[in-house]
Amino acid sequence: MRVMVGVKRVVDYAVKVRVAADKKAVDLANVKMSMNPFCEIAVEEAVRLKEAKKATEVIAVSVGPKASAETLRTALAMGADRGIHIMTDIRTDQELGSLSVAKILAKVASEESPDAIILGKQSIDGDFGCTGSMLASLMDVPQCTFAAKIDFDASTVERETDTGTEIVKFPGLPAVFTADLRLNEPRYATLPNIMKAKKKKIDTKSIEDLGVELSEGNEVLEVFEPPPREAGILVDDVDGLVDKLKNEASVI
Amino acid sequence: MFATRRITQTASRRLFSTQLATSTATLTDFNAFNPTEEHKGLREMVRAFAENEVEPQALEYNRAEKFNIPLFRKLGDLGLLGITVPEEYGGSGMDATAMCIAMEELSAVDPAFCLSYLAHSTLFVNNLNINGNHEQKMKYLTAASSGSLIGGMCMSEPGAGTDVLGMSTKATSKGDSWVINGTKMWITNGTVDGVNTGDAFLVYARTGEKRTDLSMFIVEKDMPGFTLGQKIEDKLGMRASMTAELVFEDVVVPQENMVGSLNGAALCMMRNLEIERVALAAMSSGIARRCVEEMAKYSMQRRAFGATIGEFGQIQKMIAESYAEFMASRSYIYNTSNNLDLNSAGNVMDSDGVKLFAGAMAKRVADCAIQTMGGNGYTGEYRVEQLWRDSKLLEIGGGTNESHHKNMTKWFKKDDGRIE
Numbered sequence: 001m002r003v004m005v006g007v008k009r010v011v012d013y014a015v016k017v018r019v020a021a022d023k024k025a026v027d028l029a030n031v032k033m034s035m036n037p038f039c040e041i042a043v044e045e046a047v048r049l050k051e052a053k054k055a056t057e058v059i060a061v062s063v064g065p066k067a068s069a070e071t072l073r074t075a076l077a078m079g080a081d082r083g084i085h086i087m088t089d090i091r092t093d094q095e096l097g098s099l100s101v102a103k104i105l106a107k108v109a110s111e112e113s114p115d116a117i118i119l120g121k122q123s124i125d126g127d128f129g130c131t132g133s134m135l136a137s138l139m140d141v142p143q144c145t146f147a148a149k150i151d152f153d154a155s156t157v158e159r160e161t162d163t164g165t166e167i168v169k170f171p172g173l174p175a176v177f178t179a180d181l182r183l184n185e186p187r188y189a190t191l192p193n194i195m196k197a198k199k200k201k202i203d204t205k206s207i208e209d210l211g212v213e214l215s216e217g218n219e220v221l222e223v224f225e226p227p228p229r230e231a232g233i234l235v236d237d238v239d240g241l242v243d244k245l246k247n248e249a250s251v252i
Numbered sequence: 253m254f255a256t257r258r259i260t261q262t263a264s265r266r267l268f269s270t271q272l273a274t275s276t277a278t279l280t281d282f283n284a285f286n287p288t289e290e291h292k293g294l295r296e297m298v299r300a301f302a303e304n305e306v307e308p309q310a311l312e313y314n315r316a317e318k319f320n321i322p323l324f325r326k327l328g329d330l331g332l333l334g335i336t337v338p339e340e341y342g343g344s345g346m347d348a349t350a351m352c353i354a355m356e357e358l359s360a361v362d363p364a365f366c367l368s369y370l371a372h373s374t375l376f377v378n379n380l381n382i383n384g385n386h387e388q389k390m391k392y393l394t395a396a397s398s399g400s401l402i403g404g405m406c407m408s409e410p411g412a413g414t415d416v417l418g419m420s421t422k423a424t425s426k427g428d429s430w431v432i433n434g435t436k437m438w439i440t441n442g443t444v445d446g447v448n449t450g451d452a453f454l455v456y457a458r459t460g461e462k463r464t465d466l467s468m469f470i471v472e473k474d475m476p477g478f479t480l481g482q483k484i485e486d487k488l489g490m491r492a493s494m495t496a497e498l499v500f501e502d503v504v505v506p507q508e509n510m511v512g513s514l515n516g517a518a519l520c521m522m523r524n525l526e527i528e529r530v531a532l533a534a535m536s537s538g539i540a541r542r543c544v545e546e547m548a549k550y551s552m553q554r555r556a557f558g559a560t561i562g563e564f565g566q567i568q569k570m571i572a573e574s575y576a577e578f579m580a581s582r583s584y585i586y587n588t589s590n591n592l593d594l595n596s597a598g599n600v601m602d603s604d605g606v607k608l609f610a611g612a613m614a615k616r617v618a619d620c621a622i623q624t625m626g627g628n629g630y631t632g633e634y635r636v637e638q639l640w641r642d643s644k645l646l647e648i649g650g651g652t653n654e655s656h657h658k659n660m661t662k663w664f665k666k667d668d669g670r671i672e
Contacts, residue, residue: 070289077297188297188301188330190297190331191297191330191335191344194290195290195344198289198290
């Protein structure tokens with residue numbers, strides 16, 4: 001089995017983002033960038049398949065600016081075999097929409113013919129969570145989203161739902177999987193593997209090289225900080241609390 | 253201009269730098285703190301590990317004066333314990349700068365844990381890697397790189413610290429063996445459980461008449477006559493790192509455990525002290541970085557007189573000066589490490605210089621952090637008080653400030669006193 005994983009470079013989860021002066025985006029200047037946490041989980045899952053000798057090759061793919069090569073290098077240090085970098089200067093957090101990314105990944109998949117494609121369930125910048133499903137539709141293959149456990153022998157996926165998890169059977173490979181938080185705990189890249197990663201190959205291509213026509217993304221009208229939380233109030237008694245929950249907050 | 257060129261040339265000679273070796277690399281690509289992609293990857297990995305795994309246990313283990321052995325062994329899984337050891341012996345084959353990066357990042361979250369790491373990876377592992385023979389490396393470095401063996405180095409004695417060549421521990425020849433007698437003091441990792449000695453040590457002992465007639469031996473746990481004198485309790489700082497007095501009473505050590513040549517250990521010692529001092533300076537750098545971050549963050553949240561305290565000039569002075577001092581020190585450290593060949597000796601001027609400067613810098617910066625954070629900074633929960641206490645050790649351990657003054661001044665006498 002050959003596995004393709006998507007890795008996206010995003011603003012690090014620990015960074016407190018600021019709105020750019022023109023209010024059209026968050027400010028990316030001098031901001032720490034890292035691999036999207038859900039992509040880390042996807043890479044980890046693929047590498048474990050390789051270690052269990054179920055996968056013969058793990059190919060990491062990233063769409064993004066020059067610096068995305070660093071993110072690919074991290075995936076290689078975690079254990080992916082080679083990387084494919086689709087270079088673009090279009091902002092991947094908002095301008096390059098999910099459908100465009102899905103089209104790019106579908107094109108790469110058509111060239112690489114992987115048996116399984118594992119993506120993060122969403123990226124923590126745009127937070128759309130659509131790419132995996134769109135990719136499966138474009139490729140016309142099964143999709144197993146929000147995976148908490150993947151069993152390739154039994155062709156089942158335990159997936160997260162709002163009320164717990166459900167186990168679904170998928171008809172077979174190729175298929176697209178998206179990784180949820182509980183799928184695994186990603187490893188730290190060890191120092192010897194960080195050094196080995198340098199020798200692994202990253203193929204760099206442009207969107208034009210691939211011949212993919214991008215779809216129009218959403219137009220961002222304005223980006224603003226969430227309104228600050230208003231001060232709370234003290235209610236006199238339980239009756240007062242129930243009254244407010246019922247009549248003001250309308251939650252009971 | 254010259255300085256920058258020198259760095260680039262040195263970096264291009266570096267074994268693991270292929271990016272900088274290409275002539276297309278521009279000077280702006282060069283970052284002294286992360287000279288190659290591997291160094292950058294290393295820093296990111298250690299920082300993530302430090303923040304996620306080391307930070308959460310620091311307060312508890314330092315309060316209890318306990319060493320976290322399982323966490324320490326995890327450093328082996330990450331390839332950090334044998335950071336300068338060739339792959340052949342189970343290590344990662346990196347350089348002095350890589351060692352500084354690991355020290356700086358671990359020290360920023362728990363200097364005590366980092367000190368045990370330093371005693372193992374620098375004083376035992378790197379020392380044996382540079383000075384030992386193939387058999388010794390096969391036998392000890394593989395285990396030490398994986399973390400199954402925890403080691404240290406024995407130099408100081410109750411009666412000999414800065415005056416290290418005044419040591420009295422003796423090894424006498426007896427057939428094919430050596431018999432060691434004496435007491436070693438302030439040994440980091442001397443015990444790791446408070447009851448037994450650590451696993452293996454490089455021990456310096458007198459083997460001749462001249463002051464410099466020292467030899468180095470590998471002494472293992474459970475060798476008859478080798479015992480834990482005492483675990484040293486109630487240290488000001490570095491409390492999660494165990495320090496011990498070790499006693500050698502007619503300890504018989506086979507000839508094959510002699511590291512280097514007979515009476516040749518003074519050079520080994522001086523050479524390893526150089527990398528140790530740069531590594532200790534990197535620890536100071538980690539302490540300072542954390543303190544600057546903590547005080548800046550606090551100053552933006554804490555309010556007084558209707559504004560955040562970061563709006564006041566007195567606080568701004570502490571933050572800005574601390575950052576500038578930290579970066580000056582950090583630049584000096586990495587400029588030194590980037591030029592430090594682990595096989596070389598004779599770099600005393602800067603190996604002592606960086607530690608002298610960084611040690612005092614970190615202590616000042618940690619003091620500013622407590623001052624900025626007031627009563628909160630004085631308590632354990634806010635972390636900087638540990639850093640303040642730990643920082644003091646770096647003006648004493650691995651060479652007192654006074655020994656650096658002495659060594660550095662001597663350099664001026666030996667050379668023609670010109671600074672290139």
